[in-house]
Each structure stands twice: as C-alpha cells, then as structure tokens.
Amino acid sequence: MEIKNPVAAQMVIQLFRKNELKEINMISSNYVSVLKTIKKSGLPVQRALVYYATKSDFRQSLFIIISKLFWPVTKKIIIHRASKSGVQWINLNKDLATKKFIRRLKKLKFKVTVWVVNQPRYIKKLQSYGVDAIMSDYPDRL
Secondary structure, eight states: OBOOSTTHHHHHHHHHHTTOOTTOOEEEESOHHHHHHHHHHTOSOEEEEEEOOOSSHHHHHHHHHHHHHTHHHHHHHHHHHHHHHTOSEEEEEGGGOOHHHHHHHHHTTOEEEEEOOOOHHHHHHHHHHTOSEEOOSOGGGO
C-alpha cells in the first residue's frame, strides 16, 4: 500500500488495528513523516521510501532531469531520507536505478524495488544488478 497523503497514515493505522487491512505487508510513501508514524505505531509491516513520485508526467520528467543533473547530491538525499525514516526498502524510479547506486544501497542493507519497468531487456538488466523487486504493468514479463 502506498500512502500519498500524510493525513492518511493515522487512518491506515486505525484500519489495520481493526483488522480491516489483513493482506497488507508493506506500506510505502515518499513522506518521511508517514514512514516514521508507521514505524512508531508498531504495525507488523515492511516500510518503503518511494523516490520519487509526482502528480504529473511532466513534473516527473522534470524531477528526473534535475535529479540526474545533481546525481551525487540526489544519492545522498535518498540515503538520508531512507535512514531517517527507518525503512527497510527503497522504491526507486527506474531512471535512477544505476548498477553502482543499487550496489551501494544493498551494502547499506536496504532492499531495492524499481518501478515501473515494462521492457523485458531492462527487466533482465535490473535483475542482474541484484534488485529485490521490480514493479511492472506487465507482471508476466518478470
């Protein structure tokens, strides 16, 4: 489950405690505050930092361009946000999933998911990098 609004975190916790969210085993968000709240709640779920989702394709493209222009800083920000929020997983946009960075995240004991990957060639490439999971619109390609 991805929480895209910080206000929703408390509602998710309440629903989980009422046993209405039995099938949820991971909660992800790009909000550090949400991830800290989930951790503090003691819910028995894995937590993942999503880096980074915006509300439109244009904004997402612009974000990726800026992230790549400032790649050394971007990597530090991702690691800092993940460490600060106490997550086990980092869900990376496919455009930020380099072999070297994935290896660094794995050395830091983070599990890595890459999203959204639909091309079979790129799926194989990411698998060779050692990612733990891949999100795709075509799960049969995995």
